[in-house]
């Protein structure tokens with residue numbers, strides 16, 4: 375129950391004291407990090423991330439106490455009108471928290487709420503990977519306490535992989551899907567469900583005074599730490615959609631990281647200290663290096679989508695139609711946050727999609743043709759891109775979406791099935807409609823930005 379509550383209202387602790395980093399050991403062996411090298415490595419990365427990029431307070435050995443103190447009021451009172459109702463909800467929650475230690479946490483710095491959520495998704499993705507016949511290295515997962523909204527995989531000391539997910543990702547997914555839930559119409563048609571958004575409704579919702587517009591905006595502002603991101607409770611009728619879409623988006627993110635591991639892609643190497651501080655940051659690359667990285671990202675998106683869609687038959691809690699929409703939603707969300715940051719930091723308003731003649735589009739075209747192994751295609755960097763000063767380490771989300779769609783079409787995967795209204799396109803349309811006003815707000819926020827000291 376606690377985990378469902380967390381997914382509904384969000385269970386990341388809010389901004390806290392960065393100095394409170396637990397260092398005292400618990401009972402030896404209480405945490406896997408005390409007896410296992412891979413988990414110890416993960417714990418060290420988490421510790422460095424707390425020091426360098428702390429945005430969410432750590433939990434550490436006090437996690438039960440923190441959950442009780444920090445979450446009890448926030449969670450238990452939501453939607454409860456009378457004192458008796460609140461008291462009963464608090465007692466139930468205390469009981470849930472008391473039972474949590476029966477499940478083992480991997481490290482002393484793991485966030486219990488997000489860890490238990492992502493573990494459930496991880497089990498399904500692991501099983502789906504096995505079911506379609508891939509051999510996997512040993513993979514362990516953990517969360518980093520930073521606001522970044524991404525995940526990475528790095529080599530572990532034992533030769534396997536550690537997948538780390540930044541806490542900001544869970545927060546942003548939760549808040550975005552919450553903003554999106556009231557926009558989506560869910561209709562039953564035979565065995566299928568149809569997910570739709572009317573254009574008329576989108577136009578209405580995209581107005582700057584609409585709640586939906588304000589909520590989308592707030593997710594971006596919270597990501598940039600310009601808003602405290604007050605959480606709110608969704609009306610009951612949207613909870614099922616919210617739960618399923620959050621799970622589906624997390625499934626895509628994890629499946630993408632699994633794909634990197636299966637394909638033995640290069641990942642960042644280094645000791646736990648260097649990794650702990652670098653994994654939360656974006657990386658910019660020289661063109662040559664970026665082409666290599668983009669090819670790997672597009673490959674991981676393709677295989678990740680296949681794994682994620684295979685997990686549908688194992689994870690009955692998410693409707694296939696919702697799972698199929700998840701890559702689109704996940705990538706648009708990441709794009710939205712990236713663009714928000716760019717607008718705030720540089721004042722540059724990105725187009726929702728890179729222009730046909732942009733360097734990004736050219737690099738993407740080479741990478742995409744290369745992974746599709748079209749005849750007469752080489753995977754070399756075109757001359758005109760050699761002078762471009764830098765690229766992001768990931769292709770823009772809008773182009774990754776195109777690539778996934780092309781792949782699903784090639785493979786005849788569910789994603790392109792005709793009788794499903796394409797929720798991803800509808801979401802894209804909504805963002806597009808909101809974009810001019812979003813840009814205006816960011817220009818204003820930037821104008822008021824305090825000067826850098």
Ligand SMILES: [Zn+2]
Nearest residue numbers: 630634671674
């Ligand atoms: Zn990747």
